[in-house]
Amino acid sequence: MNDCIELESVGKRFGRTQAVEDLSLRIPMGSLCGFLGPNGAGKSTTIRMIMSIIRPDQGRLTVLGGDAINRKDRIGYLPEERGLYRRMRVGEYLGYIGRLKGVDSRTLRPRISEWLERIDLPGSERSRCEELSKGMQQKVQFLAAIIHDPELIILDEPFSGLDPVNAQLLNELISELHAEGRTILFSTHVLHQAERMCDRIVLIDRGTKVLDDGLEEIRRRFDPRTLTAEPAGDREPWRRSVTGIPGVAVVTDDDEGRLRIRLEDRADPDEVMSACLAMGPVRMIERSRTSLDEVFVSLVAGRDDVADRPEEVLADA
Amino acid sequence: MPDRSIARILTVAWREFSHTALTKSFLLGAVVIPVLMLGVVALLPLVLVSQLQPLKGEIAVVDGTGRFKVAIKTLDAELAEETASSDATERMRDMGLPVDAAMGGAAAAAMAGAMEAPEITVVDFPADSDLEELKRKARDGDWIGVVVVPPEQLESREAGAGEDTEVPEVRIFMTTELSPRNGEELRRVVRDAVVRARFDGEKDEYARVKAMLERPGIEVKRLGGKGGEADDSRLMQIIPFGFMMLLWIATLTAGNYLLTSTIEEKSNKVMEVILSAVDPIELLWGKILGLALVSTVIVITYGGLAIAGLFALAMTDLLSLGLVLWCAVFFLIAYFTIAALMTAVGSAVNDLREAQSLIGPVMIVLVIPMLLGMPISENPNGLLATIASMTPPILPFAMVMRLGAATEPVPTWQLIAAAVIGIGSVLALVWAAARIFRVGILMQGKAPNPLELLRWIRQA
Numbered sequence: 001m002n003d004c005i006e007l008e009s010v011g012k013r014f015g016r017t018q019a020v021e022d023l024s025l026r027i028p029m030g031s032l033c034g035f036l037g038p039n040g041a042g043k044s045t046t047i048r049m050i051m052s053i054i055r056p057d058q059g060r061l062t063v064l065g066g067d068a069i070n071r072k073d074r075i076g077y078l079p080e081e082r083g084l085y086r087r088m089r090v091g092e093y094l095g096y097i098g099r100l101k102g103v104d105s106r107t108l109r110p111r112i113s114e115w116l117e118r119i120d121l122p123g124s125e126r127s128r129c130e131e132l133s134k135g136m137q138q139k140v141q142f143l144a145a146i147i148h149d150p151e152l153i154i155l156d157e158p159f160s161g162l163d164p165v166n167a168q169l170l171n172e173l174i175s176e177l178h179a180e181g182r183t184i185l186f187s188t189h190v191l192h193q194a195e196r197m198c199d200r201i202v203l204i205d206r207g208t209k210v211l212d213d214g215l216e217e218i219r220r221r222f223d224p225r226t227l228t229a230e231p232a233g234d235r236e237p238w239r240r241s242v243t244g245i246p247g248v249a250v251v252t253d254d255d256e257g258r259l260r261i262r263l264e265d266r267a268d269p270d271e272v273m274s275a276c277l278a279m280g281p282v283r284m285i286e287r288s289r290t291s292l293d294e295v296f297v298s299l300v301a302g303r304d305d306v307a308d309r310p311e312e313v314l315a316d317a
Numbered sequence: 318m319p320d321r322s323i324a325r326i327l328t329v330a331w332r333e334f335s336h337t338a339l340t341k342s343f344l345l346g347a348v349v350i351p352v353l354m355l356g357v358v359a360l361l362p363l364v365l366v367s368q369l370q371p372l373k374g375e376i377a378v379v380d381g382t383g384r385f386k387v388a389i390k391t392l393d394a395e396l397a398e399e400t401a402s403s404d405a406t407e408r409m410r411d412m413g414l415p416v417d418a419a420m421g422g423a424a425a426a427a428m429a430g431a432m433e434a435p436e437i438t439v440v441d442f443p444a445d446s447d448l449e450e451l452k453r454k455a456r457d458g459d460w461i462g463v464v465v466v467p468p469e470q471l472e473s474r475e476a477g478a479g480e481d482t483e484v485p486e487v488r489i490f491m492t493t494e495l496s497p498r499n500g501e502e503l504r505r506v507v508r509d510a511v512v513r514a515r516f517d518g519e520k521d522e523y524a525r526v527k528a529m530l531e532r533p534g535i536e537v538k539r540l541g542g543k544g545g546e547a548d549d550s551r552l553m554q555i556i557p558f559g560f561m562m563l564l565w566i567a568t569l570t571a572g573n574y575l576l577t578s579t580i581e582e583k584s585n586k587v588m589e590v591i592l593s594a595v596d597p598i599e600l601l602w603g604k605i606l607g608l609a610l611v612s613t614v615i616v617i618t619y620g621g622l623a624i625a626g627l628f629a630l631a632m633t634d635l636l637s638l639g640l641v642l643w644c645a646v647f648f649l650i651a652y653f654t655i656a657a658l659m660t661a662v663g664s665a666v667n668d669l670r671e672a673q674s675l676i677g678p679v680m681i682v683l684v685i686p687m688l689l690g691m692p693i694s695e696n697p698n699g700l701l702a703t704i705a706s707m708t709p710p711i712l713p714f715a716m717v718m719r720l721g722a723a724t725e726p727v728p729t730w731q732l733i734a735a736a737v738i739g740i741g742s743v744l745a746l747v748w749a750a751a752r753i754f755r756v757g758i759l760m761q762g763k764a765p766n767p768l769e770l771l772r773w774i775r776q777a
Contacts, residue, residue: 053592053759069596073321077593083586088336099328100594102321144590 002065004029004152004183005050010059011207012045019045021207023059027185027200032178034194034201035187036292038300042207043187044080047156050185051077064152073102076150080157080187082141084129090116090140091125094147101148108147115143119169135166142170146177153177155186159193171197195292203299210299222290222298227261227273228254232281235259241279247272260288325595329603334610337574343611347570348618355622372435372499372506374461377451381444385466388514389439392506396434435502444468452490462491464507471514487511557694557722560644561686561714563619564651569683571612572655575604576672579663579758588758597755605656605747612652643732644717650739651713654746655683658710661750661770664757671764678767686714697722706735709742749774 005027012020020042027033037043048054049061052068064071085093091112098108116124119139121132129137138161146153158174159167175197178184188194194201201218203211211218231238239259243251247267252260263272269287276285337343378385440460442451451463467485489507491500516523582588591600627636662675686705693702697719705715706727716735719727756773757765765773 048589048759051593052596053589072594072596075593077590079589079593081586081589083590085336085581085587086585096328096332097590097594100325100591102324141590145593 002029003027003062004031004064005185006060006062007046007050008060010046010049010056010061012042012049012054012056018207020049020056020204023204023207023209025202025209025212027183027202029183030178030181031200032174032184032198033186034198035185035204036189036191036194036201036296037187037204040206041204043204044156045207046204047077047079047154047185047187050154051075073148074151076145076148076153078142078145078153078155078158080160082138084137084140086128086130088129089125090121090127090129090132093129094140094143097144098147101150103148111147111149112143115147119143119173134161135163138162139166139169142173151182153182153184153186155184157188158186159188159190167193191292191296201292203296205300211295218292218295219290222295224288224290224294225263225265225267225269226288227263227269227276227285228258228288229261229276229285230258230283232283234280238280238282242276245272245275245279322596322599325599326603326606329591329595329600330607330610333575333578333604333607337578337608338611338614347615351618351622355625370496370499372437372502374436375438375440375459376503377442377455377460377463378439378466379442379444379446379448379451379463380466380471381468382471382514383441384471384514384517385464385510386439386441388517389437389506389510392510392513393435393437396506397436435506437503437506455490455492458492460492461495462489462503464489466507466511470511471518473515473519557697557718557720558690559623560717560721561690563616563623564644564648564714564717565683565686566619567612567615567648568651568655570615571608571652572659574611575608575656576659576663576676577669578604578608579660580666580669580672583664583666583758584668592758597758598751600758601660601751601754604660605653608656609649609652612648616648640720643720646736647713647716647720647739650736650743653743654710654713654739657743657746657750661753661757664754665760665770665773666757666764667761675764675767682710683714686711686718689715690718693718694722698727703731706731707738709738710746712739712742752776 003026005025007023007025010020010023011018023042023046035043035047045054049056050063050068052061052063052072061068064074068075088096094112094115095105095108098112099105103111112125113122116122119142121136121139124132124136129140132140142155142158145155153174155174158170162170171193174184174186186194195215198215200214201211202209213221229242239251242248242259242261247264249262249264249267252262254260261272261276263269273285273287276282338347378389380386448463448465451460454460455463465488467487469484470487487507489504491503495503513523516526582591595603624636658679659676662672662679666672666675689701689705689711692699693705693715696702702715702719706712706719708715712735716727716732752774753770756776
């Protein structure tokens, strides 16, 4: 598969702060990639470099097979710091952005009406941007990122500030655009959203990449090798029996009154599960799955204290 | 430059132009109001004419000799004859009306045509008449005024005589209803009548002496160094300043729009969206070119009005194609200088208040041409004017003043040198502004000081 975005040893420094350091990554064409990281990790800086809004100090950066500056018309971008011309009319604004992206006015007019209808803002072309509610404005901003029918869509925190209904609508639109074959890269703090939508995750922290893989591979890599079970009969005899099964390392209680059966490294989870079932009736037993939250915390919190970073670094990056 | 890049610059330029110039507030403030003002200035004399009241009525004259009455009668007849034949502007001056170039020949003619010669009749009273009674009657509306002419005033005069003796003054008591202009005219008629009465007493020929005293008309020409001659005009004193003010208003107004639109894009956080579609330099050029069009509209509006004024005054010989073309060159230099400064400042700050502190020093420099207005128009080819017209960033303002003022043309080598220096400084300024713009537009937080701006220029 061709790579849509390719970064090789890219670095960016603001004054004394190294916002991005020796970052290399590849986003395959057609993927829906979550770009995760704590505040100040360098996500927005990386995205701005991908968009060629700022230049990297070092490294090589290729977008859609070339320099991003010559491919702006094929990229849609929703920045984290986004706004509108307050006095401009919605149709005029979308038309302006569309024309800047190389779409002619005749094509744009029906497309704007159609999209406004799809985001539940039919007939709002003549409304001034300042007359719209914040949620409506955010939907218009999203439209500005996709009105020119881009091949690559980059969304920086697209869900921030959206109510659940509009977040769901945006979720559906992103999935739809992805299903049409577009490559989508979005940064977010809402990890469960990324987990639900993405097929690939890139996690960066303090300007360096700490994770870059497909979601399934990540789950395999971070498999906790733990079974969660809830015995139907007497709890203690069942626990004692299970502890004696070969391959079981330790059995502990979890917060919800279930038992967590930690497996030894070489144990086969399916064999242990069958052995557990043979020890007595159970209400439920399953292989525990690693959530992205757990991966995030294990990778990021394991490094330094995130909260110790100076505010200016967070704002810059 | 690739076609897409040009298309993007033009798209930005059109948005900047349409959202600035095609708005009600701009059309009203920069186009409609100046045109209306010109209309008012043109119509004002006609409105004034419609309100003019000719000086007509009876005056009571206390004159023991009776000679004043005769004199004023003759004078009245002469004035009526003059009114029918004399030059309009001259008559206006005679009648105590302000005559200036701004009124225009056509307006002056219309005014003079609408004016009538004074018609004053005299009721004579002996020297011992009861003055208080006459004044009471004037108050009651019997006369428009009472004039007391001491006999000494009508006596013959010899050169040098009468310097030691004090002659009582002619006294006029006029009613409050008489307009100030009519009062002035009455005073003039009384003076003339007294002088005429003196001549009549000596049987001298007043008309001959008056003709002898008539001051000659003078045609003034300025002699050029290359054998040419040019008309002299008092307007030359204000034209240079007018040229400079036109340039100042047009460039500063557009520059201010540029500043506010850049700050608006930053504060609305729409900048990054725009930068996802255009390169910062494309955005910079789009904005500068869009507002250049706005500035051109202002120049055409005000400059057009000024040229129309010169046509109305039949003074188009003050303009030449070469002058207009050179002014256009220096207009562009002035605009790009201001535009580069304003975009750089607009991109570096977060709001107008912060912009003021950075704009302050720039404005102080730009006010210098105003202070140099008088010295340059006094000596447009002097050392001070030459140095000022070669020094950026005041160069274009000083040079248009020289172009407007020079009775002797500005030497071509100086024009070319100033244009080269100006274009060079514009290129340097736009280059520096682009580097500040590239860094500043995405920068939030504390506004930079001038030293930090220099660091941005080096870093970008």
